[in-house]
Amino acid sequence: MNNAQISKAEIVSETYQTTGSPLMDDPKMRVRNVDVFYGEKQAIFDVNLDIGKNEVISMIGPSGCGKSTFLRCLNRMNDTIDICRVEGELLLESQNIYDKKIDVVELRARVGMVFQKPNPFPKSIYENVAYGARIHGLTDNKVELDELVEKSLIRCGLWKEVKDRLDEPATGLSGGQQQRLCIARAIAVNPEVILMDEPCSALDPIATATVEELIHELSENFTICIVTHSMQQAARVSQRTAYFHLGKLIEVNDTSTVFTNPEHKLTEEYITGRIG
């Protein structure tokens, strides 16, 4: 009781400093003093975080804590929401992604995204994977495009399952296959960072296991930020874990530290099941 009150007081203070080790040298993405507002309401308070190269960082926290909002700042998907306003500095390889000169199209080609609900285009499996390459003009001819589609599907472990029905509608696939197809679609344009917004919450445990394995393999080449509701998943797939609470980044540490020896009271309460 007493502890909870103290921690609440800490949260309310505007100048809260994230505990643990949010910063690092030579990161892929650098987030400094970021605030996000929905109209009058502030959703994210002064977040500072570095995202390392080829690391998997998971973001956990209770519902409505702002972790998805934060994730969507990283490739400016929040731009599609009229009342959303982002302040602060977000750097991708030392380039401010909210700079007026940055073309959001190019940014999203470099920072891909996989959504909570599998959302393949209502087109063929082939077209789904080829779409990114087409709009960004990545291939010169059909042969190259075919190769790219095959390579992407192989990397997602989907090739064997779909190679005979590339022309069939992608929506005919199972939920887990659809989600892997969405990941194949995202990696087909060879992004630097992949953002995943609860990619397994609509999947059954077996499909979840497949996707988690895939994330593990992809982390060799890509930086992956994953938002998840499942602490077990965060523990399984990520090297670092960031805990959000009411729009503030409470603690960032190695995943093992967060789950075995959390520094902050709130983190501890969350992972032991007392919050959320």
Added chain:
Amino acid sequence: MTDNSQQSSESLRERTDQRRAAALKKRHAAEKRFRWFGRLSIAFGLAAVVFLFTDIISKGLGAFTQTYVNMEVTFDADTLGLTPNSSEEEIKAASFGSFFKKSLRERYPDLSSRKEKRDLYALFTSDMPLILRDMVLADPNVIGTTQRVSMIADDDFDTYYKHSYGRDLSGDEKVSRLSETQENIVDQLVKSGAVEKKFNTIFFSNSDSREPELAGIKGAVVGSILTLLVTLVFSFPIAVATAIYLEEFAPKNKITDFIEVNINNLAAVPSVIFGLLGLAVFINFFGLPRSVPLVGGFVLTLMTLPTIIISSRAAIKAVPPSIRDAAMGMGASKVQTVLHHVLPLAMPGMLTGTIIGMAQALGETAPLLMIGMVAFIVDTPAGVTDPATVLPVQIFLWSDSPERAFVEKTSAAIMVLLTFLICMNSLAVWLRKRLERRW
């Protein structure tokens, strides 16, 4: 003590059971009542439709047949003053009117008075001399020979033969406008087997006429098609562009709210007002001609725009946001997202809305009256700038005519219009089924 509480708990159980049973009975009754209300209203609607169709079909079916009289006509060279070698001008100048009357008179020598003769001539359509002339023009060799000619009966003859002849009708039911002499002639003709009813091709191949037996809907159908084409060409692109802009690109502010309210309002504005607007803008200000499908199409475009915009916006709204997210997340620009993903998914809904708007435009009369498409036009329009009328206006014109035969034609034209409407609406349903992606 325990006994007592057990008893009260039992009585409580009993009371609960009773109350629940009573409530359940009430609920069932209410559901049954509701179902019956539904059935009743559907039955009422169906009855109205059946009544409408039986009434129109029973009245209009007659118009699809026409009475003809097969007669031997001798193209006497002397009477016509022509030979098979006569030139076209000579044939055109020849008096086929008196020739026609003479050949009829020769058939009925006992008709002596002027009135009786006039009655005889009036049994056939007034265009008969022209039809004979066209026969000769087509083949001058018929001169001097005797030909079997299928003569078109006058509308009074036609109506009498179709509805009254040989029936024991009395009083009001007897609708004959024929004189006694005429009835006798008809009787003779029928007995000799010369009279026959054939499918009325005139109704589909002719345009409007003062003579009911020569009046057809071709001009009105072509006018309707031209008008609808103009409407489609202008309304579909404008409406779809408006809907996409408002739904996907326009900032959500007071101005867009204001525009939205106005579009919804326009959908409810009486169509005659669009007619007045068209008259003021297109005809008076821009000086476009009156009574032409082009202006009619413009006016109907104004009228159908709100309908198509509203249904297109609904179709765009129905596209799941996850598809937009997916496209944006891939780095597609706003325009690419809309063109590649939103538009194909919204297209079935847009097309359905468009066809329904077109069907509405097809049935529209009032605005076209305002821009002069109500004129009596005998020629079939060849283009969008030729004076024309449209099906519903043709129906309006005929329904105003006193001749009994036009009553029939009115119903027949309504049947044609309804056929078009049913076809268009079926097309809308088919298109929606066909294009709708259930994946």
